[in-house]
Amino acid sequence: MRLLGYAAYYDPKGDDEYLLEKVVASRGILLTRDLHLYRRALKHGVRAFYVEGTSFYEQFWSVAREFKLRLEVDPRCSFCPKCGGKIREAKGDEVAGIIHPSTLERYGEFWVCTSCGKVYWKGAMWRSMNKVLEKIRSGVSLSR
Ligand SMILES: [Zn+2]
Structure with a gap:
């Protein structure tokens, strides 16, 4: 939810x-x-x-359908999945020393949470998130 730019509060x-x-x-x-x-x-x-729904996909789909969520990951209007803080773009030299050098080399774009300082890039989590969103957008049933 936060990645999609919706302020969310979570407390199990x-x-x-x-x-x-x-x-x-x-x-x-x-x-x-x-x-x-x-x-x-x-x-x-x-x-x-x-x-x-019982699975993450089913639950996400249930919420997305009800609230007609904007199904795009846009870092410019995302909130930190970890703490809910606002995310801003960061230069490579800004995040050097925080993230692994190979990550720094591989990805050109980075974002940092203005609240907790966590660094994000278009890595594995990003790709799997987008895959899910693509499926949802194309109307594929995620119930299996
Ligand atoms: Zn944060």
């Missing part, structure tokens, strides 16, 4: 009460696989969406 350990308060405070939408929590949210007038 937060209790129901806390999560609902957080959603209201941020004027966000609760995405959950917990039917009990989902019903509770609706009862309290909190915007909520029950995520369908």
Whole structure:
């Protein structure tokens, strides 16, 4: 979600009460696989969406379809998957010393999180992410 440029907050350990308060405070939408929590949210007038599917792909597809997500990874409007900070472009010499020299040599474009400092490039994760998005865009069923 963050890679696609959507501000997201993730907390697998937060209790129901806390999560609902957080959603209201941020004027966000609760995405959950917990039917009990989902019903509770609706009862309290909190915007909520029950995520369908058991695999990551199914769940992602369920959310993407519901919210008509922009299915493109654009680093200029992405948020850090790790901390949710804003990502900006970085020059090669800026990230030298942080990342492996072979990575630096292989990839010309880098992005760095302005909040936690994590460096990103179009590596394996990026490619697999785009593959998933391509499948979703072309309407291929991901249920198997
Ligand atoms: Zn970060």
